[in-house]
Amino acid sequence: MSTHTPPLKRESSDERKLAIAQAARELIIEKGFEGLRTRDIAERVGINIATLHYHVPTKNALIALVAETIRDQFSAQSARRPRTGLSPLVQLRMEFEDQRETLLETPDLIVLMTELIQRARRDAAVECVMRPLYDYWVGQFVEIYAAGRLDGTFRPDIDPVAAANITTGAVGDHWRQSDTSIALYDRIAAELERAFLNPVSSKD
Amino acid sequence: MSTHTPPLKRESSDERKLAIAQAARELIIEKGFEGLRTRDIAERVGINIATLHYHVPTKNALIALVAETIRDQFSAQSARRPRTGLSPLVQLRMEFEDQRETLLETPDLIVLMTELIQRARRDAAVECVMRPLYDYWVGQFVEIYAAGRLDGTFRPDIDPVAAANITTGAVGDHWRQSDTSIALYDRIAAELERAFLNPVSSKD
Amino acid sequence: MSTHTPPLKRESSDERKLAIAQAARELIIEKGFEGLRTRDIAERVGINIATLHYHVPTKNALIALVAETIRDQFSAQSARRPRTGLSPLVQLRMEFEDQRETLLETPDLIVLMTELIQRARRDAAVECVMRPLYDYWVGQFVEIYAAGRLDGTFRPDIDPVAAANITTGAVGDHWRQSDTSIALYDRIAAELERAFLNPVSSKD
Amino acid sequence: MSTHTPPLKRESSDERKLAIAQAARELIIEKGFEGLRTRDIAERVGINIATLHYHVPTKNALIALVAETIRDQFSAQSARRPRTGLSPLVQLRMEFEDQRETLLETPDLIVLMTELIQRARRDAAVECVMRPLYDYWVGQFVEIYAAGRLDGTFRPDIDPVAAANITTGAVGDHWRQSDTSIALYDRIAAELERAFLNPVSSKD
DNA sequence: AATGAATGAGAGTTCATTCAT
DNA sequence: AATGAATGAACTCTCATTCAT
Helix, strand or coil, rough: CCCCCCCCCCCCCCHHHHHHHHHHHHHHHHCCCCCCCCCHHHHHCCCCCCHHHHHHHHHHHHHHHHHHHHHHHHHHHHCCCCCCCCHHHHHHHHHHHHHHHHHHHHCHHHHHHHHHHHHCCCCHHHHHHHEEEEEEEEHHHHHHHHHHHHCECCCCCCHHHHHHHHHHHHHHHHHHCCCCCCHHHHHHCCCCCCCHHHHCCCCC | CCCCCCCCCCCHHEEEEEEHEEEEEEHHHHHHCCCCCCHHHHHHCCCCCCHHHHCCHHHHHHHHHHHHHHHHHHHHHHHHHHCCCCCCHHHHHHHHHHHHHHHHCCCHHHHHHHHHHHHHHHCCCHHHHHHHHHHHHHHHHHHHHHHHHHCCCECCCHHHHHHHHHHHHHHHHHHHHCCHHHHHHHHHHHHHHHHHHHCCCCCC | CCCCCCCCCCCCCHHHHHHHHHHHHHHHHHHCCCCCCCHHHHHHHCCHHHHHHHHHHCCCHHHHHHHHHHHHCCCCCCCCHCCCCHHHHHHHHHHHHHHHHHHHHHHHHHHHHHHHHHHHHCHHHHHHHHHHHHHHHHHHHHHHHHHHCCCCEEECCHHHHHHHHHHHHHHHHHCCCCCCCCHHHHHHHHHHHHHHHHCCCCCC | CCCCCCCCCCCCCCHHHHHHHHHHHHHHHHHHCCCCCCHHHHHHHHCHHHHHHHHHHCCCHHHHHHHHHHHHHHHHHHHHHCCCCCHHHHHHCCCCCCCHHHHHCCCCHHHHHHHHHHHHCCCCCHHHHHHHHHHHHHHHHHHHHHHHHHCCCCCCCCCCCHHHHHHHHHHHHHHCCCCCCHHHHHHHHHHHHHHECCCCCCCC
16 A cells, blocks of 8 residues: 555646746736736746746746747647648638637737737847747748739739738737727728739639 | 026926936836836936926826827827828828838837837726827828728728728838838838729829 | 005914814824824825925924824813812712713814823823823822812722722723723713712712 | 754744744834834844745734734633632632733733724724724623622622723723833722722622 | 745835925 | 925835745
C-alpha cells in the first residue's frame, strides 16, 4: 500500500507554461497591459506567484510568450487552409470570410492582437514576434492582388502593396473600434472588392 | 517699453495646466501610458508633484486633460481650413495632403492619438473625448464620398460609409506601424483615389 | 460717487476666529480628530486655506481654540444658573436636569467633549483647558454630596469625592455610548439618587 | 535534544500577525490612532512595510485585528475565572479586584480599550468587535445586581440595569483620566458597594 | 516543481504650511 | 485681510521579483 502524492496536479512544464499564457491572454483582454498583474495570472492558473516565476522568469518573458502563442495559433490556422490553385477573387473572399468568422467567434482574439501590436512599438521581444506575423498577413494580400492584376481580375493600375495595406488597415481598424458591428464589416469587405476589381472585366 | 514682472515662477493656472498637459503628451509619446508617471510629468514641468496635483487632481483627470488638448488642437486645425465650395476630389486630396503634413511634421501626434484611442477602450473619460473626434473624421470622408458619388466623381456603386471607413482605417493603420514611411503613405493615398474614382468619368 | 469696496464681507478678526472654531467643531463632530482637515474647515467657513492660517497659525492652535470655545460655553452656562441657597438634593436634581437637556438638545456637544477629553491625553494645550473644566464639574458634585452628608440628605457614610466621580463617570460614560437613549439616562439618574440618599432620612 | 532550525527570520503567518498586532497595540497606546503609521508598526516588528501588508492587507484590517486580539484576551481572561456558585457580593468584589489588577499591572490595556471604544463610533468593523465585549461586561454586572436584589444583598429598589451602567461607567471613566490613581479607584469601588448594598441587611 | 514569506523600489495621493502678491 | 499657487514630507498601498524550504 503505497501512499504516493497524486500525479493529478503536476502538469508538465510545457502544459503549465501554456496554462499561464492562456490565463495571461484572458487577463490582457479583460484589463489590457496596463492592468496586467502577474499575481492575477497566477491566481487564475491556480498556482503560487513564485511558481509562476519558476516557469516564466519575468513579466516581459511572459508577454513575449503570449505573443508567441498568438503567432503559433495563426500559423496553425493558416496552415490548415491552403489557398493554392484558387482564383485570386475566391482567395480574397475566403480571406474576408475568415476574418468575418474570427470577428464573430473570437472577437477577443482581435482585442489581444491590437494590444500586442500597440505594445510591439515599445517592446522589442513582442515586435520580433508580431512584425513577421503582420507582414505575412499583408503579404498574403499583396500576392492575391498581384495575381489578380495579372489575370485581369483586379484593376490593371492596382498597386498590390498599397491595396494590401489598405485592406489590412481597413479590416484591422474596424477591429479596433469598440462597437465592431458585423454589418459594417460586410459593407467594408464588399466595398473593398468593388474598389479593386477590374471595371472592364466581367469575371465577377 | 513696459517693465512687467516676468512670470518666473508663478504662472496662471491655465498656463500651468497647459504646460502639464504638454509634458504629459511628451511622456506618453516616449513611454506610453504604461510607463507614465505623474512624478516624471511634474519633473519635466519643473514643479513639485504636489503642485501638479493642485492643478490636476488625479492621474485620470490628467489623461482626460491630454485627450482634451488633442481634441482642441484638431478642432482648431479643422476650423482653420474650411473646405466649402471645393470639389469632392479636391477635398479628398486636401485631406490626404493634411495627413501627409502631420505625418511629416508631427509624427508624434499620431503616436499619441493611437495611444489615446487604445486607452479609450477602457477609459470612459477618454472615450467621451476621442469618439466624437474620430466620428467627425470619418464623417468628413463620408460627406466627400457621398458628394462625389452624386456629381459623378466617384463610382456610382460606392458605399460612402464603407469607403470612409476604409480610408480612415488605411490611413490610421499606417500610422500605427512603427516604421511609417512617407513613400508607402503616398502609394496608399494614390491607390485610395483610384479605388473610389468613377472609371467612366474623365473628371480626374 | 465713491466706489468703495463693500464692508459686507470683511469680518473682524475675532468674528473670523469664532467662525473658524465653529466650523471646526462641526467637522470634529462629523469626522473626529482623525478626519479633521484644515482645508475642510476653511471651505466650510468660505475662506481660503491661507486665510485660515492667517487667523489661526497652526492646526494645534486651532484645536486649542476649539477647546477654549467649549470651556467658555460651559462657563457661561454655569454662570447663568447659580445654585447657591438651594438644598443639596434640589441641586443634584438640577444638575441631572441640565445634563438631560444637553443630551436632548445638543447631543453633538457631548460627542465633541468626548473627543476633546480623549485628545487631552496627548495634547497638553487641550489638557490645560479641559482638565479644569472637568475638575470643576466633578467639584460641583463633591460639594453637593458633602453638603448633603452634613444635612442628612445623603448617607452619612458617603465618600463625596468617590460619589462625585461615580456620578460624572456614569453620566459621562452614558454619553460615550453610540446609542444614548434618554430612557436609560433617566434610570441612571434615578438610581444615582437612590444610591446616595440617606435611607433613614425622610427628606425625599 | 532535537536541533530544530530557529525561526530567525521566517515565522508562521499567525505568529507574524500576532507580532504585528502587538506592535500596533503598543503604538496606539503611545500615539493614539491619529499618530498610528503602518511604517512604524512594520519597523517595530522588524519587517518591511510590504511584508506587513502581506500579512494584514489594509490599515483598517489591522485595526480590526487589534480589536480582535483585545476581545480574545478578555474572553480568555473571563473564561479563566468562572464565578458560578459564588454569592453576588463576592462576585462584585471579585470584579472590582480584577479591574484593580488590570489597572495596576496593565494600565496600557485600558488606554487601548478607550481608544478602541472611541474609534468604534466611526469604524463599523471595530464597533462589531467592541460592542459585544462592552455589552458582555455590563451584562455581568446586571446579573450580579439582579441576583443580589433577589437574595437581599442589594437594595430591594435597585435597578440592576442602571446600577450596572453606573458601575461600568464609573470604572471606565476612571480609566479615561490621565492620572488614574489606585487610591481613588479603591474609594470608588468601596462607594459603589455601599451605594447598592441593602441597608437593612446584615449580609456584609 | 512548488510555495509562504519577504522585500526594494516606487506608485498616486494627501496635508499642513508657506510664499508672493 | 486675503488668496492662488507652491511645496516637503509623509502617507497607504502595490508589484515584480527573490529566498528558504
